[in-house]
Amino acid sequence: MNNTQGSLTTLALQKFKKNFWGVFSLSIVALCGLIAVFAYVLAPDNSENANQMHLSIHSKKPGFTVTMLTLPDAAATNESFFKKMFSGVHTAATEIPVNRYRFTADSLLYTEYNPEPAMALEKAIALQPAFNTAQKKAIEKRYIKQQTFILGTDKYGRDLLSRLLIGTRISFSIGFVAVFISLVVGVTLGSIAGYFGGKVDAFIMWIINVTWSIPTLLLVIGITLALGKGFWQVFIAVGLTMWVEVARVVRGQMVSAKQMQYVTAARALGYSNFRIISKHILPNIMAPVIVIAAANFAAAILVESGLSFLGIGAQPPIPSWGAMIKDHYNYIILGKAYLALIPGFAIMLLVMAFMLVGNALRDAFDVKN
Template sequence: MQRTKSNSLSTLALQKFKKNFWGVFSFWFIVLCAFIAIFAYVLAPDNSQNANQMHLSIHSKKPGFSVKMLTIPSANEADQSFFDRIFFGTKNLDIEIPIEDYSFHNTTLKITPYTEGELIGISKDIPLDNFPKGTGKEEIEDKFIKNHSFILGTDKYGRDLLSRMLVGIRISFSIGFVAVFISLILGISLGAVAGYFGGKVDAAIMWLINVTWSIPTLLLVIAITLALNKGFWQVFVAVGLTMWVEVARVVRGQVLSVKQMQYVTAAKALGYSHFRIITRHILPNSLAPVIVISAANFAGAILIESGLSFLGIGAQPPMASWGAMIKDHYSYIILGKAYLAIIPGLGIMSLVMAFMLIGNALRDALDVKG
């Protein structure tokens, strides 16, 4: 017996989506970025919290820069669980010193710290007592003196730029998810109520939508952020509270159309509650455009957060944020080190473009008439 092909709308939409090269490519790119965001500290060369290990003597170095790094272990051990280290970074109490040369003299390790240009570094003597007891010279060379390469170079504070980029992707993903979640909760709820009940309820909600819509988005976000105080979660809430308007308008329009259908009339005749009719009969048949808007809102949230961080009212230092990284280094564009601002800029651009492309692919896939 031959299996019959499923012709459900979801199956047809999935088949159309799979045929869209840029949509599928964007989907896997976003999945890769999500994986990096979750395991950023496992992948980052600098796994300290916020990838904030500073070495001012090697600031603003070009991609591929290498230097010998001496690590002096701390006598105190940080109390951290395994999962805490993986997902939130290591509380690094060790001291790292970039060096040019070193030699052993009896009970001391003589080092020449790294210096730039023609300056000659002043030698320093480090007692071998700073290392664990019983550690020989060969073991010190093997464990505590290593050649450290910076694939993307270092920023103006001497931090590993690659590690900051990997950890910074968390901010962009988090702001997108939280802001879109808040906008969907508010937008779908208010839009469905306005479209279903109509009359004065519709007029009141539409008045609120129009007032919110008339205020410039960035200005409204800044006002909410300042009201809630500057910080990580405050930005998420502020962005979410400004993105619900478009969702509400689209949902309202869809509900106005769907509620005229015969199955809705039948549900009313059977005596079902308004809540059940809205949630089980109207909304499931109205959410296709909302999925597309959510992808665009995700991209918009990333851009808004980057703009706020650039203005200094987004994620606060030492937290890694792509927008803040551009702010710290935009002046380097005219100093011959433009890559310090261009690299995080390319990160923002690629992630936003991926969400816009997947939004376009979803729009085409969910277009039943097409």
């Protein structure tokens, strides 16, 4: 049976490789996965949650460039590379956008950024006496730089590109966690219902039908409010609403598969029900489950975005694509629609990629083609 399963899997893989849009979409998904892992390495603003605010340069267009003066954090501590990569740099350093700056004998004079330079006030930072040219160059190299915001800044003056990159983690995390929970719950209940039948099947189907009758978003909101607002609460809530379809498919496949000869042979050999289900039946009925899992990835991303838009998803300052749309949707009528459209396009691209991968998997596992 393993040889047959292996050959079917090989044929499905070959068919999948011939599907251009499936392979292309899988490449997009893989690229987004790499971005999610290395988000803080790639993000121009690698502070925790990319939350460096510069209110004086809020809502600037893509490509905006400004001179940035950094006032170091005296209490800064060394952090490991892996901590920086996975949670960002925890810093209290202050970044100040400036129009211009100049050095005097014992001070650094600067004017904070203002669209009207004539109205900007000049401020001073005291330096040690007898300040020399070498020290001036060292300060300019370390603390003063030209910073370009490739996608512009949001309404709080944060780098939109950095927030977008780090927000990829939320979408991927919600997909993996929600799909994992839905598979564990759905496969378990569907297998039990389909294999044993009778009252057990009737009871589990009753639970499935009740859960199915409740609108998904409403059920997620209810679970989220019960568990509380937060990062992991949303993941669990979304996962607990996506197991129903998995359970129905697994149950239907199990009802058909348990009549097969190899199951009868396994029973005759005295194998336990758990072994028959886990070792013999499930490996042969997982193809449609894989297709559903790919679709659930896309659905989970959309549900999380909707929750964040409503304000009960990932809480600020954690970057989330849905929350970014919520913060800036009113900018659409103010001539800065890109602030909402860019995260919206990111959601659309990732969801479409997952859906196309699911369609390609469905075609690859379809024995009629």
